[in-house]
Amino acid sequence: ETGVTQTPRHLVMGMTNKKSLKCEQHLGHNAMYWYKQSAKKPLELMFVYNFKEQTENNSVPSRFSPECPNSSHLFLHLHTLQPEDSALYLCASSPWDSQETQYFGPGTRLLVL
């Protein structure tokens, strides 16, 4: 595997379910990010991890819970989501340095019923 991978690619869940999204990067980077992409809206940064430490929580509701066990893996735990949380969730990684490019995974398309 190369680049940034995400699983699952598609997810349908009810509002009472608990699920997790997984991201893995094979680029040797030490920063990882979660973004939300909704229709007709710009990408929204949700969380940032630098060397496993969370450095940003962009006012994200507590029903989204990130976990970064090491610099190669990132999870997003989901529980009691709302239909408006349906979106494409993108993971990205980069070296932790200014002006460095972020590389994105293919995303998880989430539908909350």
Next chain:
Amino acid sequence: EDQVTQSPEALRLQEGESSSLNCSYTVSGLRGLFWYRQDPGKGPEFLFTLYSAGEEKEKERLKATLTKKESFLHITAPKPEDSATYLCAVQGGSNYKLTFGKGTLLTVNP
């Protein structure tokens, strides 16, 4: 607060018809301006990073330019496979946060 505005929202071209996409930005201390290409249902694919006004970068039929207020993505003799949404993002102030525009949906008809 950093802001990015992309225009037009959608652009339809005939194959071979050159054009440009615009990205206007306001940022405190530009560290970098990024262009990405995104195909439907996929993650953004990195194209270019520009760091300072006057800088230009090229890749195949694409050329990105940067001024102090805007960036252009020029597409020369596009092909149908260039159809995608093109995203612009800026990085300013902090060393990691990207602010994205809404994108331009480009359709190239054969």
